[in-house]
Structures are given as C-alpha cells and as structure tokens.
C-alpha cells in the first residue's frame with residue numbers, strides 16, 4: 619500500500635502556541651497551584667488525557683476557580699466578560715488565544731461600534747464563535763451556519779460579514795454571495811477564515827481526488843477535522859474520520875493501492891506517523 623501524507627497535517631501555529639503556553643505554565647508551577655485550561659485545550663482526547671497526568675485539567679465552569687489558580691485560555695479565545703471575571707477573581711491567566719481569532723474579536727468590536735449589523739458565519743455553540751460574539755457591542759448581529767439561514771436575514775442598512783476562522787472558503791463564498799445579492803446598501807465582506815485551515819482543506823480536496831482511500835485523523839469534537847472529513851467525503855466516498863490508531867480497520871484497505879492521510883489542526887504529528895506505520899504494515 620502506498621501512502622501520501624498531507625504536508626499540512628498536524629498542529630497549526632495557534633495550537634502549537636497554546637501547547638507551548640501550557641507546557642511553560644506546568645514547568646514553572648513551583649508553587650504547586652491548580653492548573654486549568656478553559657475547556658479542553660485542543661479537541662483531541664488523547665492529548666487532554668496526557669495533560670491530566672501532568673496536572674493540568676480542562677475546566678468548564680469558571681465559577682469553580684479560586685484566587686491563585688492558573689488558567690490557560692486556549693486558541694479559540696473567550697469573551698471580554700470572561701477575561702474581566704478572571705481578573706476580578708485574581709486568577710493567574712495565560713492567554714493563548716490565536717492571533718487570527720483575536721483579529722476577528724477586534725473587527726467584531728470595531729465594526730459593531732461603527733453601526734454595522736454583524737453577520738457571523740459559524741457554529742453558534744462553538745467556543746470561538748461565543749468568544750467573537752462577546753465582542754459585539756450590541757444586539758445587532760446574527761450567527762448563520764448555512765446559505766439557507768443567511769437567506770432569512772432581514773434587510774439592514776450596513777452589514778459586515780465575518781467568519782469563524784475554521785469555516786471552509788467555499789462555505790464563506792456561498793454565504794457572502796447570498797448576502798451581497800440580498801442587501802442593497804453597504805455590505806462589508808471580510809474573509810476571516812484562517813489561511814492555514816484553507817491550505818489544509820485545499821490539499822485534502824486534491825489528495826482525496828488522487829487516492830483510493832482517505833484517513834482523516836483528529837477528535838470527533840474538532841470542527842476543523844470534521845470539515846476536512848466532509849470535504850474529503852464529497853470527493854472520495856472511502857473517507858474515514860478516526861480519532862486514533864485504535865479505530866483503523868484492516869478491511870478498509872483490502873485491494874486498494876493508494877491511501878491518503880491528513881489530520882486537523884489539533885492532531886499531533888506523532889499520531890499521523892503512527893497511523894502511517896500501521897497502514898504500511900497492512
């Protein structure tokens with residue numbers, strides 16, 4: 619079995635930064651403070667378990683924090699209200715929000731202050747979207763997840779269109795087209811999808827067209843990994859989204875010649891390499 623591994627598989631810069639931040643906090647925790655991350659640091663259960671063993675735990679309820687505890691803000695970011703709460707509570711806060719996400723926070727804040735109605739493309743329940751929403755200065759916004767939802771937007775004078783960073787370029791373009799065609803006045807379209815994610819998505823689409831089977835590695839709760847699997851599945855029906863080597867099935871590869879492997883931005887390179895070795899052994 620020949621295998622092509624995606625050049626862009628593995629941690630993105632935002633995730634690498636968050637991991638390094640947590641590693642430093644753990645290393646320098648001489649006082650033995652409790653260490654938490656705001657929710658799972660990345661959407662990868664295996665990595666989260668390894669950090670629990672090092673004494674860093676994901677936390678979902680910030681009300682449980684005590685003064686002196688340490689918390690790392692993951693690459694998805696949080697709302698300004700959460701940051702204020704942490705400051706008030708005297709929690710040691712280490713902000714590893716990805717700079718690309720911070721850029722969307724700033725745009726949401728500035729444009730809503732200037733009177734734009736913000737249309738944010740994304741998943742309402744995703745932490746990144748919740749963090750961006752917290753920066754919008756008023757109730758003049760809507761979050762849309764699809765072309766169908768964007769078609770329901772009521773006419774507005776000034777619209778600014780922003781996106782969750784991990785949305786696909788295609789999804790962004792389709793929704794922008796729908797909105798630009800519907801609104802007659804001012805429409806400001808700012809493509810805030812992440813270029814790293816875009817390169818990865820384009821490469822997966824190209825790879826899926828070449829191989830007999832695609833393996834996408836990463837947490838089932840990872841939005842960007844799930845998007846990659848969707849892109850691949852649309853081109854190559856034999857696409858499998860797996861979380862770890864344990865999910866591989868020898869049967870999938872029977873009588874096939876060429877396999878492709880990629881992974882989301884929260885998938886460690888070691889996982890990709892391990893899976894490659896196992897497939898090679900089939």
Ligand code: SF4
Nearest residue numbers: 630632716718783812
């Ligand atoms: S996918 Fe892009 S925006 Fe998201 S954390 Fe990685 S580098 Fe940042």
